[in-house]
Amino acid sequence: MNELNPHISVDCVVFGFDFEKLNVLVIDRGSNDTSRMALPGNLIYNSEHLNEAATRVLEELTGIKNIYLEQIGAFGDPLRSKKQSDQEWLKAIRSEPSARVITVAYFSLVKMADYIPHASSFAKVASWVSVKEINELAFDHLEILSAAKETLKQKIKIQPIGFNLLPEKFTLSQLHRLYEAILEKPLDKRNFRRKIQKLDIITPLREKQFGVPHKPSQLYKFNKEKYELLTKIGFDNFGF
Amino acid sequence: MNELNPHISVDCVVFGFDFEKLNVLVIDRGSNDTSRMALPGNLIYNSEHLNEAATRVLEELTGIKNIYLEQIGAFGDPLRSKKQSDQEWLKAIRSEPSARVITVAYFSLVKMADYIPHASSFAKVASWVSVKEINELAFDHLEILSAAKETLKQKIKIQPIGFNLLPEKFTLSQLHRLYEAILEKPLDKRNFRRKIQKLDIITPLREKQFGVPHKPSQLYKFNKEKYELLTKIGFDNFGF
DNA sequence: TTTACTTTGTGTCCTAATTACACTATCAAA
DNA sequence: TTTGATAGTGTAATTAGGACACAAAGTAAA
Numbered sequence: 001m002n003e004l005n006p007h008i009s010v011d012c013v014v015f016g017f018d019f020e021k022l023n024v025l026v027i028d029r030g031s032n033d034t035s036r037m038a039l040p041g042n043l044i045y046n047s048e049h050l051n052e053a054a055t056r057v058l059e060e061l062t063g064i065k066n067i068y069l070e071q072i073g074a075f076g077d078p079l080r081s082k083k084q085s086d087q088e089w090l091k092a093i094r095s096e097p098s099a100r101v102i103t104v105a106y107f108s109l110v111k112m113a114d115y116i117p118h119a120s121s122f123a124k125v126a127s128w129v130s131v132k133e134i135n136e137l138a139f140d141h142l143e144i145l146s147a148a149k150e151t152l153k154q155k156i157k158i159q160p161i162g163f164n165l166l167p168e169k170f171t172l173s174q175l176h177r178l179y180e181a182i183l184e185k186p187l188d189k190r191n192f193r194r195k196i197q198k199l200d201i202i203t204p205l206r207e208k209q210f211g212v213p214h215k216p217s218q219l220y221k222f223n224k225e226k227y228e229l230l231t232k233i234g235f236d237n238f239g240f
Numbered sequence: 241m242n243e244l245n246p247h248i249s250v251d252c253v254v255f256g257f258d259f260e261k262l263n264v265l266v267i268d269r270g271s272n273d274t275s276r277m278a279l280p281g282n283l284i285y286n287s288e289h290l291n292e293a294a295t296r297v298l299e300e301l302t303g304i305k306n307i308y309l310e311q312i313g314a315f316g317d318p319l320r321s322k323k324q325s326d327q328e329w330l331k332a333i334r335s336e337p338s339a340r341v342i343t344v345a346y347f348s349l350v351k352m353a354d355y356i357p358h359a360s361s362f363a364k365v366a367s368w369v370s371v372k373e374i375n376e377l378a379f380d381h382l383e384i385l386s387a388a389k390e391t392l393k394q395k396i397k398i399q400p401i402g403f404n405l406l407p408e409k410f411t412l413s414q415l416h417r418l419y420e421a422i423l424e425k426p427l428d429k430r431n432f433r434r435k436i437q438k439l440d441i442i443t444p445l446r447e448k449q450f451g452v453p454h455k456p457s458q459l460y461k462f463n464k465e466k467y468e469l470l471t472k473i474g475f476d477n478f479g480f
Numbered sequence: 481t482t483t484a485c486t487t488t489g490t491g492t493c494c495t496a497a498t499t500a501c502a503c504t505a506t507c508a509a510a
Numbered sequence: 511t512t513t514g515a516t517a518g519t520g521t522a523a524t525t526a527g528g529a530c531a532c533a534a535a536g537t538a539a540a
Contacts, residue, residue, distance in 0.1 A: 188498095188499075188500075188501085190500095190501085191498070191499065191500085194498095195497090195498090198497095209507095210507095211507095211508085212507070212508075213507070213508040213509065214506075214507055214508070215505065215506035215507050216506075216507065
């Protein structure tokens, strides 16, 4: 009844931002394969919705709840079944050797502070790796990562989802660097500030940075209420 | 070896444009279910790539080759297995009663003249139905249709894919009505013309409409070479 | 052959958005 | 008190977007 479905898996591209660059959570699969790193993922249960499965996989891995998740799409072609090294996958698939696995990929945005690899005690430990440093991954995960990066780029041009990658309180410079990291191109500082302020969805706090060896920066928070109000009115251009 | 996989299907949302409104190909499933109409779709073979399966389903249905196809995403939750009326699906699923089906949805854009239902002699006959008239479909197909419409809207704001819905030679008015139908909002005639001409990807022909009871219109064709040249240069704003 | 009907095709003005660009202010640390 | 680092700000020029009305070219009907 509540069994794993050996034909369908979910894989998650979990992005984090360290105030300088984008990072992704990857899992070390050991050394019995050409590419040791893989995206976190798992087979799904027959009783599960797709989104639930992705949420579950991420919570099992990182302990994070209420995670921002978005589907990227379905991947997986017959070649997938030739790579037979992931032990869990092998075990599940054993009964039906000719089957293939379709994987439904998700991307998610988390605050990096919410998951610190070795401070957490989960079975598989994932680690943060800079997106730019990844040029090989197990299975078709490199393709999935590319699609995730592209989807994120497109999405952030339309919706203010970047705030999921920042702490509650953040500076405009941090937000600026985040957009540059995602879009992979420099954005003029003054033009960026003007534009983001005109969107009218961030609120300055009565608080500044302290302890920094330079002029302390104004802190802001994302005004979710105002954003939702604007979208309800039909406003939909939060683009860059 | 080359068997149907009873867990994974593809469904296709095939859009056509009759110079007035958007239409979708639907199949009449007979009367043994609450909602008789469904999107064309089928289970996939284990040896098939996902895209291949979608291409195959469409070619089997309409005979059209070289179709424009784009994945929308994966759908399907456990509820799906409770609706047990599609005979083919039942038969395929019989051996494994507790399984669920994930469907990978695609949307495709075709020139309506390429598929005229009763002129073709395929087993299942699909028919064109105005998108606006559809408010019920079998399974979760209404949800898929909504997602398809939304994806198409977003996509046409970025890429010039609309030309797949028009014949080789078309008028600016036809193109104008197409954009209005997809975006579901009126666009100013003069501003539309100015903008589309500035994109510089359509070429006027040495030819006009004839036989029309009004001023004959200039005919244009989509300049694919120029479009690809522009994208290679890094230009990517074909938006509306 | 004239008139009515229908759709094509065009230009300007105004406002909003985008781009490029450089210097002063404020803090910690040396 | 000097140095080093980042924050924070305005303007001018260009480009894009939105609103708007009328003459031209064909067929069909009188």
